Amino acid sequence: MKVSKLVGSRFKEKPADCVIDSHALMVRGGYMKYVGNGIFSEFPTLRKITAKIENIIRSEMDAIDGQEVLFPVVLPADLWEESGRYDSVGSELLRFTDRNNAKHVLGMTHEEAAVHLVREYAQTYTKYPFMIYQVQRKFRDEARPRAGMIRVREFTMKDAYSFHTSQEDLERYYAIAYKAYNRIFQRAGIPEVVTVASDSGMMGGSLSHEYMLLTPVGEDSIVLCNECDFRANMEAAKTIVENQPGQAEDLECIETPDCKTIEDVCGFLKSDVETSCKAVVYQKNSDDTYVVAFVRGDYEINETKLRNLVGEEIHPADITEDCGLVAGYIGPYQITDKAEVYLDVSLKGIRSMVAGANKEGYHYKGLNLERELGEVTYHDISKIREGGICPCCGKPAITIKRGIEVGNIFQLGTKYTKSMNMQYTDENGELQYPIMGCYGIGVGRLAASICEAKHDEYGPIWPISIAPWEVEVCCLRVDDEETKKVSDEMYQKLLQAGVDVIYDDRDVRPGAMFSDADLIGAPIRVVVSPRNLKESCIELATRDKSYKEMVPVEEAFDAVLKLKQQLFDDINAKVEAYE
Template structure:
């Protein structure tokens, strides 16, 4: 490829609307161009990188017996109605009618399509287990598109779906997929991606993991132990709470005029916030009655955990009209809330001598004991982990990191196969419902995350496995020698064995080197007049870790050695 023929201008200045390193360099380097909010065209360099990422993914999916298929982008709504997600998913799902008036959707994920295909083809236990996957365009009307390819509305994704006759078989295959994902990220040049426990969310199921690139631009909070390998998404993270043995005292009613927040209440009584019992009130989707959650005063309620307990979406209550509660003074002792659901967090189990609301304005109770004063049938872990909490598996301390999700895997169980009436005939002749897993990787997001992980102040540093070209020849100008003739000879020698791009433009060295940095090609050959007089060219790596003069006669061998070394580093 000649750089003079490459479509896409490289830009010196930082684009004003770019918010992340990858967004900046993808725009400046001529990789992407925005078409609409969260929708991008890929130019040749980005398309070549994406294709290589897809090839790595295919290699790993095929290695665990995946069968590549292709589902439609446009799907009939009745498939999503079968699963219950047509009404359950919000505005992210694009719904429309075709010319005949039939309800349709744009696929934002393809569980329904996978079940639709599999239920017609796999009717006998002898055909199980199997996995089908695709690399396909999807559309999710994301309300917060940002960061270039980090969060988009239209995207390319590898999504895979496995079908099993037992939970044990699913779990075994799930582990194979987990290892295959580690292989994908290692081969793509980002082995630093970590695997964390996660919430299943709209996907359903009971077990899920996310693969996260730890970076400051990430929107997700990742919990990591500083002493062991415990890692989790904030939505499902747990911790070992410190317990405080405090002698019981008699309940006492205290006048606390106008004191409604935790910090003011702790200051009023001169105690730490863990001595307080606080109430948080929520709305539950599809229910009229409010939900009251009691939790220790130094903790916050985790809405994802709470949603799992009540089996519905929850949001903080904001409309206090017609709700017969003393907001700011709610407590579990003497609470008359017959029309409210009440949940106690596990942090309160066994606690004594607490301070809580007295269920009347301007009063709080002190000396409250959970066991003595409150009849709690069960406790639930609905609290959010705090930084510095003790690890649930060791005595280490939990740390907060930011991360970008680049992949996810779920043990879906029978959520989709049961709702969509998929069955197979078992060896005993009975109809059984298969158990399902699903596994996704965002191609464009992984591309962007490689930049986030591998760059310097001048541009991306592409790993050799995904670089748009492997070798970049920079031909510098000369008034004495036809440098392009020399460069073309080198280009022809190398292009038979490697992917090569040559800068043949009539420009100064500064502009050529700046563009070379933005293209981020791993191996660079600089053809300059002074070195040519000695029969030499400069060979270097994009990260500047290698930089040396070599004889032109040794060029092929030197390039081969360098490329082999770069591949071995993956």
């Protein structure tokens, strides 16, 4: 490829609507173009990167006995009605009716399609286990697309589905897929990806892990322990609180005029926020029943934990005059029976606390939940905090970092095979439901995440395994006969050797050429100029600026091949070996 023919413009100015570096660099570098909200077209440069990522993924899936299939983008609604997700999934699932008045959806995930594909094939235990996978375009009507390719509405994803006759076999294969995923990210040049325990969400299942690339611009909160190997998504991290019981006091109902926040109340009563109780109110999506979650004043509600406890989708409440709740003064004692009430573990053991009195302008002081309410059940519905107690080692060593989810794996169990009546006959002639696993990677998101993790102020620094081009030849004077001749010969020799090379053959200033080369991000750069040729040398350098050397012209080709092999060896040295 020659830069003069490359489709996609590169420019210096940072686009105003790009909030993170990777988005700005990929727009400036001619990788993608905005089409609509959360929808982008890929220029050849990005398509080469995503194709290389897809090839890595395919080779690793094939290595663990995966078989590639392809599901439709448009799916009839009755498949999703079979599983129950047509109604349970929210507005992120795009539903539409065709000209024949038939209901359809745009696939945002393909569990239903996977079951539909194999339920006639796999009717006997002799067909198991097996895994099928696809690399496919999907559409998720994301409410808040952001950060370029990191959170979009239309995207390319690899998803795989394994089918098993026992939980033990699923766990065996899950461990194999776990290692294959490690290898994918290591081969893509980001061995720093970490796995964290996660919440299964709408996917369902008993166990799941997310693969996170730690970066300050990530939208997920990752809980890590400084004393042990505990890692979890904020949504799945267990909260452990060691409350100081304090002295029991008499219950008092005290007037607290214009005190509707915990800070206002504690300031007015001269009490500590650690002995206060605050209410967060939601409503069920299904019937608008009120759900009131109580948590210690210095903690926050974890909506995912609460949603899982409630057993259905919830949304922030609209507190009306006739609902029985008094906004700003809601407490767990003598609360209306029209609401479902949940108490967080952060309240357990406190003998005297401040809480709303369910009466306009009043709060209780000295509230003791066990004394006033009798038998009390506490639930883990709060967010773990920085410096909190580790659920694994028990030490107060929790730290919270940001990360981008680049992959996930789930043990789905029989959620979909039961709902869609997929059965097989076991060795005893009895009907059983297969057990499923699910394994996903967002291809475009992975490319953007790698750019976010590996760039400088000038452009991306692509790992050689996924770089759009492995080598860029820069001819600094196309009007100089010898410079042009040496550059042309180098380009042709690299092409013939199977090197993925791009050649900047344009008549432009060196500064403009180097600026574009930085945006293209080829790991190896060969610079041919009249000045260097006077010394019978060319300049060989790496994009990350770790290597730069003048090499004799007659040795340059071999030096490029050697440097390319070294960069691949550096990546492969960090790839786990299969046992």
